[in-house]
Amino acid sequence: MILYMLKRLLTMIPVVLGVTVLSFCIIHLAPGKPTDKLSELNPKMTPEARQRLEQYYGLDKPLHVQYLSWLKRIVRFDFGNSFSTDSRPVIVKIWDRGVPILDRRLMVTLIINVLSMLLILSCAIPIGVYSAVKPYSFFDRITTVFVFVGFATPAFWLALLLIILFSINLGWLPISGIKSIGYDGLGFTAQMFDRAHHLILPVFISAFGGIAGMSRYMRSSMLEAIRNDYVTTARAKGLAEKTVIFKHALRNALLPLITILGLSIPGLISGSIIFEQIFGIPGMGQLSFQAIMGRDYPVVMGLLVISSILTLAGNLVADMCYALADPRIRTK
Amino acid sequence: MLEQQSVFTTIKKNRLAVTGLIIVSLFFLVAVLAPVIAPYDYREINVQEMLVPPGLKHLCGTDDLGRDIFSRMLWGARISLAVGFVAVGISTLIGILVGSLAGYYGRWIDSVIMRFVDIMLCFPTFFLILTVIAFVGPSIWNIMIIIGLTSWMGVARLVRAEFLSLKQREYVLAARASGASDARIIFLHILPNAMAPVFVSAILGVGAAVLLESALSFLGLGVQPPVPSWGNILTEGKANIEIAWWISLFPGLAILITVLGYNLLGEGLRDALDPRFKK
Numbered sequence: 001m002i003l004y005m006l007k008r009l010l011t012m013i014p015v016v017l018g019v020t021v022l023s024f025c026i027i028h029l030a031p032g033k034p035t036d037k038l039s040e041l042n043p044k045m046t047p048e049a050r051q052r053l054e055q056y057y058g059l060d061k062p063l064h065v066q067y068l069s070w071l072k073r074i075v076r077f078d079f080g081n082s083f084s085t086d087s088r089p090v091i092v093k094i095w096d097r098g099v100p101i102l103d104r105r106l107m108v109t110l111i112i113n114v115l116s117m118l119l120i121l122s123c124a125i126p127i128g129v130y131s132a133v134k135p136y137s138f139f140d141r142i143t144t145v146f147v148f149v150g151f152a153t154p155a156f157w158l159a160l161l162l163i164i165l166f167s168i169n170l171g172w173l174p175i176s177g178i179k180s181i182g183y184d185g186l187g188f189t190a191q192m193f194d195r196a197h198h199l200i201l202p203v204f205i206s207a208f209g210g211i212a213g214m215s216r217y218m219r220s221s222m223l224e225a226i227r228n229d230y231v232t233t234a235r236a237k238g239l240a241e242k243t244v245i246f247k248h249a250l251r252n253a254l255l256p257l258i259t260i261l262g263l264s265i266p267g268l269i270s271g272s273i274i275f276e277q278i279f280g281i282p283g284m285g286q287l288s289f290q291a292i293m294g295r296d297y298p299v300v301m302g303l304l305v306i307s308s309i310l311t312l313a314g315n316l317v318a319d320m321c322y323a324l325a326d327p328r329i330r331t332k
Numbered sequence: 333m334l335e336q337q338s339v340f341t342t343i344k345k346n347r348l349a350v351t352g353l354i355i356v357s358l359f360f361l362v363a364v365l366a367p368v369i370a371p372y373d374y375r376e377i378n379v380q381e382m383l384v385p386p387g388l389k390h391l392c393g394t395d396d397l398g399r400d401i402f403s404r405m406l407w408g409a410r411i412s413l414a415v416g417f418v419a420v421g422i423s424t425l426i427g428i429l430v431g432s433l434a435g436y437y438g439r440w441i442d443s444v445i446m447r448f449v450d451i452m453l454c455f456p457t458f459f460l461i462l463t464v465i466a467f468v469g470p471s472i473w474n475i476m477i478i479i480g481l482t483s484w485m486g487v488a489r490l491v492r493a494e495f496l497s498l499k500q501r502e503y504v505l506a507a508r509a510s511g512a513s514d515a516r517i518i519f520l521h522i523l524p525n526a527m528a529p530v531f532v533s534a535i536l537g538v539g540a541a542v543l544l545e546s547a548l549s550f551l552g553l554g555v556q557p558p559v560p561s562w563g564n565i566l567t568e569g570k571a572n573i574e575i576a577w578w579i580s581l582f583p584g585l586a587i588l589i590t591v592l593g594y595n596l597l598g599e600g601l602r603d604a605l606d607p608r609f610k611k
Contacts, residue, residue, distance in 0.1 A: 014447055015447060015450050015451050015454065018447065018448065018450075018451035019451055019454065019455065022451060022455070026460070026463065026464060026467075027463075027467075148348075148592060148595060148596065148599075149588070149592065151591070151592075151595055152539065152543075152587075152588050152589075152590075152591035152592035152595055153584075153588050154543055154546055154547065154550075154584055154587050154588065154591075156547060156550055156566070157546075157566060157580070157583075157584030157587065157588070158584075160566065160569060160570055160573060160580040160584070161580065161581065161584070163573060164573060164577045164580065168573065168574055266453075266454065266455070266456040266457065267456075269456040269459065270456045270457060270458030270459055271458075273458060273459060273462065273551075274458075274547060274550075274551065277551065278570070288459055288462075289462070289551070292459075292462050292463050292466045293466060295466065295467075300463055303459070304455070304456075304459065304460070304463065307455075307456045307459065308454050308455050308456070311454040311455075311456070312454050315454070
């Protein structure tokens, strides 16, 4: 097991390096210099001042020197300072110790993603199992239609429709943000309730596509598991159908799900950009979008690297869990 | 010939695939005939008919400049189709090339290429696309190229897997024994036999590219107004969300149905081409 983990970690090193090289290249091959944004806003900027600025950011040095010094800094989690007007360090923008923990950007996005993941699993597993146990039944057909429609639905469009229905016409849910204006004056329970109220639509929207995909996946995984000899054996020795399905088949069908969960991390990060934009949620997605639109290079580079490494870490954890759960992988 | 016929009959039997084919052809026709069937000019601003709800005169209503949304959606179909096909063409070409190189030559070429695929796969693609577009400037050509350049990894893996199994076949050994060049073996002997799954993934890819383009345009980093695309009409929908639901409803429905069409067709073809499903 330890050998397996070490091997897995070693193969990650070139990938992590590649990610940093690629992020660096993408930013630096783009037309225009990163300092353009800083200088074009300032009419007093003279060519000399501009040069000083470029020197300050090391832009006058050859690319590989710049890359190495940047790499040295990001190993220490120093992603530099933002180019936006507040010019705070990138890491502080993501995890600001000055605000309540629930308001820090990374936390906001994490909460939404974890909740939507829970929602996905708690809907998709029962749906998938039930349609696999009774394939081509009425329920199975309905869910197949739902899966196809769910796959094809643009999440941002669904978000607009639900806002129109629940926030504007019915007035049940807030249109945007993560808390109400009078939040600070509320008691603790009321505060949590207020947050939950704001999270309903975003969590549902970010889970929607996943429910469709995951239930499809669960169905085929379960179908495969049911066909196995050990299920026939379990039935033959007279076990109750419930025991056969839930104890023998389901446990094995859940294994591939671990990998899928690990693989879905980049999608979650991408998804956050759109729905945080629609719902005005101050999380990582909104920060990414603002940084991209404002050509805030340090933030963009930092976020690219951080989210890629998160993805890799997610895959690694998934592989580890898989190996823990399935002895066949460990001994290979 | 026989092979093709059986594929065709399987598709005919598969109702989902037929539905998909009908939807796809319908939208193709709409895109081609947009100038003919559009009741209004998509650029025509009419201050007297701003934000008119859907009715007989304006099937899908008008936007805040009084432009007919139905006509704009017809033109938007062209954009979606163009972006979908060009982007998938690019990604499929790259995928085939990279995948066949990795699968055919193996050894270090394979390891280098597959590591690169790993790197590309762990980037959050959407974030990457947004970043690049923000830097090179949004235009329809940039979008097509960038979507193509960031979505070839799946095809590459598919082609590589096919090559790994096909290159051991006897007809490949025979071709090599008779002195055929590597290029000849790759493109004339192995590739034609590896195309079926590539074709399926290309069709599914068109749907994905249409979705991606609409999301980009919705965020303002895709097709730029006044050129209409389903995504950027939805941006106007969001701006007028409290007063004009119709601007949001119809373009999204068009995206949904188009993507659904490609997905149904792709899945149907997969069933038809996959020998495991044949009886």
